[in-house]
Structure formats: C-alpha cells, structure tokens
Amino acid sequence: MSARGSRLTALWRAVRALGHVLSGLWIIRSEFGQLTPDQCALMVREWSRQMLRIMGVELVVRGKPPANGPVLLVANHISWLDIVVMNAAQPARFVSKADVKHWPVLGALITGAGTLYIERESRRDAMRVVHQMAERLRAHDSIAVFPEGTTGDGRSLLPFHANLFQAAISANAPVLPVAMAYVDGASGARSDAPLFIGDTTLVASIWSTLRAQDLQAVVHYGEPQFFQGRDRRAWAHDVRTEVAQMLGLAPPNH
Numbered sequence: 001m002s003a004r005g006s007r008l009t010a011l012w013r014a015v016r017a018l019g020h021v022l023s024g025l026w027i028i029r030s031e032f033g034q035l036t037p038d039q040c041a042l043m044v045r046e047w048s049r050q051m052l053r054i055m056g057v058e059l060v061v062r063g064k065p066p067a068n069g070p071v072l073l074v075a076n077h078i079s080w081l082d083i084v085v086m087n088a089a090q091p092a093r094f095v096s097k098a099d100v101k102h103w104p105v106l107g108a109l110i111t112g113a114g115t116l117y118i119e120r121e122s123r124r125d126a127m128r129v130v131h132q133m134a135e136r137l138r139a140h141d142s143i144a145v146f147p148e149g150t151t152g153d154g155r156s157l158l159p160f161h162a163n164l165f166q167a168a169i170s171a172n173a174p175v176l177p178v179a180m181a182y183v184d185g186a187s188g189a190r191s192d193a194p195l196f197i198g199d200t201t202l203v204a205s206i207w208s209t210l211r212a213q214d215l216q217a218v219v220h221y222g223e224p225q226f227f228q229g230r231d232r233r234a235w236a237h238d239v240r241t242e243v244a245q246m247l248g249l250a251p252p253n254h
Helices: 003-030 037-053 080-091 099-101 105-112 125-138 165-171 203-209 230-245
Strands: 057-064 071-075 095-097 116-119 142-145 175-184 213-220
Touching: 003 037, 003 105, 003 203, 037 057, 037 080, 037 213, 057 080, 057 142, 071 080, 071 125, 071 165, 071 230, 080 175, 080 213, 095 125, 099 105, 099 116, 116 125, 116 165, 125 142, 125 165, 175 230
Parallel strands: 057 213, 071 142, 071 175, 095 116, 095 142
Antiparallel strands: 175 213
C-alpha cells in the first residue's frame, strides 16, 4: 500500500475508532449500572473485539483464558493497546498507573470499566491498592496487572515488582502468567507499530498502530501458579521466568 493509501486508511480507522470510544462511554454511563457483572464483562469483551476490528488488528489467543475469578493475571507491558487486547480475549479489572485516567477520552473509558489506579511512586498508595485488589479477588474478580511498572519494547522483560503479588497471597488466589506480543501477520516478525516507550507520545503510538497492515495482537495464557509458601519476590521471579519462556526470551537472571 502507498504512503497516501496508508494515511487514508489510518484516518478512516481513526474516525471509526473515535465513534466507537464515544459509544463505549455512553454505554458505561447509561447501562452499566443496570447490568450484572457478567453482562458488563460480556459487553466489555464485545466492545474490545470490535475496536480491534476497526483498527485492523487481528486477535490471536493462545492457551486458555480464565473462565472466572478469583485470579491475578500478570502480563508484560508493551502498549496502551494491551488493555484492549486482554479485554478482547477475556475481560478483567486492571490496575494501572494514575496518569492513565488523564488520557484524553481513553482515560474516561478505562476508568468507567472499573480500573484501579495506583500512584507508583507512593509506597502507601501501593498498599492501599493491594488491599483493594485482595478484596476484589475475595469477591471472585479477575484482576490484571503489569508488574514491570512501565512499557517495554517486547525484546526483553524488566524486573517484575513483587508488591502487587501480595494481593494474591492475602486472598489465596492463583496467579496466571500472560505473555503479550505484536507481530506482522504476513511475516510473523515482531511489530513495533503499537510500541509506547521512551519519548513516543500516545498520539504517535495510536497513529502508528492505525497505519499498520496485517497487525496481530497475540495474548498467550500460561498455567495458573499458586502461592505454595514462596515469598512474593520469589513468586514474581517465577512468573517472570514463565512469561519470558512464552515469549521465547532468555530466562531472566534476577
């Protein structure tokens, strides 16, 4: 496709995606209060799948998504798109850094879907969120976290912060490793289109994603892990090792 054709395709996708976001906001504000949690989860899943279709992103699911909670999903983090992809595979309540709620339009949508926000620089706020997570796990919710604390390039894994694992320990809930990847559907090579790292702005990352052709979002579910007497740092290391294995990366040394 020519550069001009790519821009026109991206613009058309952007218009449709914005309309879909506004539709999602209306649904959250007008309907969510009248629906059961299962009905809300179904709407989130279908909305997310439609958003991926609008953006030209093919969803590829490997492994077995959790049918229900309690479960703490632990995933590597590459892009703003990760939340949409994971919700399209199987909805969960996400824990995200606090500045996400200030994103234009998307922030309101993510907040409306029940996201728990954390001030990552504050130890006290981390403990508050851990208590909230444990409460939701005891209520049989599915909670999803990105323990690297920021986005990466998909070629390596940052250390997994262990504090959020305390919620699974407190609630006696399993942890499910999840590996996220974006690839070119034609070649199978890693795609950098959705990357949201370094000096890349949210708008630039969205535009790059909209212009991509044959983009696949791969979400790979591992096997549930249980506490089994490990401390949270050891558990975080073991989950990181499994995520690296699913991504085809070298095992982490620490």
